[in-house]
Amino acid sequence: MRREIPLIITTVAGLVFAVSYFIPHWPFGEAESIFGDWVAIIQAFAIWLGALNLVKVSLEKIYRKKEDALYAGIIIVCLLLTIAVGFYDGFTGGPQSSFRDTGTSFDWIYRFVYTPLTSTMFAMLAFFVASASYRAFRARNFEATLLLIAGFFVMGGRVPLFHLLLKPFTDVPYFSEFAGWIMAYPLTAGMTAIMIGIALGIMSSSLRIILGIERSHIGGGA
Amino acid sequence: MAQKNSKRISIVPFVIVISFFSLIIFSQSIQAQTEQEVFDSVQALIRQAEAADIPPAPVxxxxxxxxxxxxxxxxxxxxxxxxxxxxxxxxxxxxxxxxxxxxxxxxxxxxxxxxxxxxxxxxxxxxxxxxxxxxxxxxxxxxxxxxxxxxxxxxxxxSSAQWFYMTRASCLFFVLLISCAIIFYINKAKSGADIYVRKIAGIDAVDEAVGRATEMGRKIFFIPGIQDMNDVQTIAGIAILGRVGQLAAQYETWLEVPVSKSLVMVTARETLKEAYTQVGRPDAFNQNQVHYLTDDQFGYAAAIDGMVVREKPATIFYMGAFFAESLILAETGNAAGAIQIAGTAMPSQLPFFVASCDYTLLGEELFAASAYLSKEPRQLGSLKGQDFGKIIFMAAIIIGVIIETFTNYNVSQYFKVK
Incomplete structure (x- = not known):
């Protein structure tokens, strides 16, 4: 029964979702929102599993004095500190206020610690794009050369410099027009092909799950 | 001189008379103009008042x-x-x-x-x-x-509820057609027919990647994306984790799965435990192999980057749904010298993985990977059905392009899904 019950739930839920796409009438039309609510409730409770696991793993690292015990310590301190500040703001703010209101200590942590850290990580993307582009654009074979040429024209069409270079000869923005053509036709065609493949893959994968052929996600082999 | 003076005297009254009459005419014209302006403004006010009372024309x-x-x-x-x-x-x-x-x-x-x-x-x-x-x-x-x-x-x-989305009829037709094909090929495979599936380099490299980690005595990282279990890409990733887990258990290599969602943690843990049990190594499984980091996108990326830089894993798998963090993760793994295999169905992230990873499963290959690795006939049969769907779509595209280009029939309108 440990296997059968999850399989039955998966099959029923999968079929209801598939049918609800084509039948708007009750109860099928409501299925998505009902299941969505259930998922949200389960996720809300499950967050504790994650938080407790994080604490457990971090404490073990500190106890065993592993190489990254220092980072584990920082995680524990930051986690507890943020929870404490949130509770403090929640209890001292009065019934009409929230710990997330502007001006609270929790808000300060969010704006001046969390947001800059997140922005920093996101900003690093610029450097990673540069290094990845350098590797991708090395003309080692025909495909890479093609990519290099396409990249040259698309980038050239996206910045005003190339248009300025052509300015003495013509006012027609050839670079940006060609870049637009590459984006509108070859790129869209390629993306559409990938999207069709993905749709078929999802369909095939879903059928395997609904029919109970694929069971890895419920802790079982095929 | 006297003559000149007499002439001057005779002009003065004339000038005075002209000036007088000019003054009268000027003052009268000003008066008339003022009266006209007042009249106009009064008329405008009347019109405005009348217009304010006139409603706009009805719909x-x-x-x-x-x-x-x-x-x-x-x-x-x-x-x-x-x-x-x-x-x-x-x-x-x-x-x-x-x-x-x-x-x-x-x-x-x-x-x-x-x-x-x-x-x-x-x-x-x-x-x-x-x-x-x-x-x-x-x-x-x-x-x-x-x-x-x-x-x-x-x-x-x-108002009333309808029993069928008429605008999705063409979609239903293709779903049923392809589903029937998939079930047909699953049954065919079950009856023992030989199913040929084309080689997928990225999946074939899984063995090599796990073997490399074993030889180097380093860890394997498996990153199942940043979406929860309600995303089919995460499910596909977890299915691949099961196969990778079996190999890792056989080779006795440490496989670590840092996750960003609690439900994924629970599922991955069960999957991995089952995988270790299936190859007769339940004792080798450790719950801490699967651990939670954070739900936050960039926090998750930062934590994994730190682990990769410190622990220098030999192999990293990225299987699931990824967003802007994909390149941050893959480039860090690349810099750490790990062999990297990625698979995602996020078209916008595929170029990043292609640029930074050794092998990339493009879209549909992510969903085929589990079946391909299992070598189980029924699963391979479903891949064959998927290929049948591709043939249908290719034929539909070619026929559609010919009809739309050379005839006046607007056939595409019948295939628009709302």
């Missing part, structure tokens, strides 16, 4: 119909714009259950809009609608005066 061709292809509870009210649309401030939609009385305002559509969806109706009840084209004027005492003209529906409208 035309007002109709209300049940919203098609829905679960009920909605009526679409539409109209042709008033000819005075430029003056209209808003179209007010009022509703009543009787034809002549009890109308209540239910919403407004701003100038230029000719549709309103009433989502607050009960199925089975009859409703009458009126639309008022309304304009406002600012009075001298700063009060706003509104005037409007109305147009009413004649027939009552009733």
């Amino acid at each position: 035309m061709k007002l109709q209300a119909v049940d919203n098609p292809n829905d679960k009920g509870g909605a009526i679409i009210v539409s109209w042709d714009l008033s000819v005075d649309d430029a003056e209209v401030k808003a179209y007010q939609i009022v509703r009543s259950e009787s034809k002549d009385a009890g109308f209540e305002l239910i919403g407004e559509a701003v100038r230029g809009n000719n549709t309103f969806v009433d989502n607050k109706v009960e199925d089975g009840k009859s409703y009458f609608y009126r639309v008022l084209s309304m304009k406002t004027t600012l009075e001298a005492d700063n009060t706003v005066r509104a005037v409007s003209s109305l147009q009413a529906t004649v027939e009552p409208v009733v």
Whole structure:
């Protein structure tokens, strides 16, 4: 029964979702929102599993004095500190206020610690794009050369410099027009092909799950 | 000299007379002009007052119909714009259950809009609608005066739920066709028919990647994306984790799965435990192999980057749904010298993985990977059915392009799904 019950739930839920796409009438039309609510409730409770696991793993690292015990310590301190500040703001703010209101200590942590850290990580993307582009654009074979040429024209069409270079000869923005053509036709065609493949893959994968052929996600082999 | 003086004396009265008459004419013209201006401004005020009282022309061709292809509870009210649309401030939609009385305002559509969806109706009840084209004027005492003209529906409208999305009929046809093909090939494979599946380099490299980690005595990282278990990509990733887990258990290599969602942690843990058990190594499984980091996208990326830099894993798998963090993770792994295999169905992230990873499963290959690795006939049969779907789509595209290019039949309209 440990296997059968999850399989039955998966099959029923999968079929209801598939049918609800084509039948708007009750109860099928409501299925998505009902299941969505259930998922949200389960996720809300499950967050504790994650938080407790994080604490457990971090404490073990500190106890065993592993190489990254220092980072584990920082995680524990930051986690507890943020929870404490949130509770403090929640209890001292009065019934009409929230710990997330502007001006609270929790808000300060969010704006001046969390947001800059997140922005920093996101900003690093610029450097990673540069290094990845350098590797991708090395003309080692025909495909890479093609990519290099396409990249040259698309980038050239996206910045005003190339248009300025052509300015003495013509006012027609050839670079940006060609870049637009590459984006509108070859790129869209390629993306559409990938999207069709993905749709078929999802369909095939879903059928395997609904029919109970694929069971890895419920802790079982095929 | 005397002659000259006498001439001068004779001009003076003449100049005086002319000046006098000029002054009279000038003053009269000013007076007339002022009177004309006053007259004009009074006329303008009268016209303005009259115009303020004249409502804009009513809307035309007002109709209300049940919203098609829905679960009920909605009526679409539409109209042709008033000819005075430029003056209209808003179209007010009022509703009543009787034809002549009890109308209540239910919403407004701003100038230029000719549709309103009433989502607050009960199925089975009859409703009458009126639309008022309304304009406002600012009075001298700063009060706003509104005037409007109305147009009413004649027939009552009733909303109801439909049993089928007619606009999705073509989609249903293809879903059934391809599903039948997949089931047909699954059954064919079950009956023992030989199923050929093309080689997928990225999946074939899984063995090599796990073996490399074993030889180097380093860890394997498996990153199942940042989406939860309700995303089919995460499910596909977890399915691949099962196969990778079996190999890791056989080779006795440490496989670590840092996750960003609690439910993924629970599922991955069960999957991995089962995988270790299936190859006879349940003792080698450690719960801490699967651990939670954070739900936050960049926090997750930062934590994994730190682990990769410190622990230098030999192999990293990225299997699931990824967003902007994909390149941050893959480039760090690349810099750490790990062999990297990625698979995602996020088209915008595929170029990043292709640039930074050794092997990339493009879209559909992610979903095929689990079946491919399992070598189980029924699963391989489903891949064959998927290929049948591709043939159908390729044929449809070619035929569609020919028809659309060389004929006047607008066949694409029959395949639009709303």
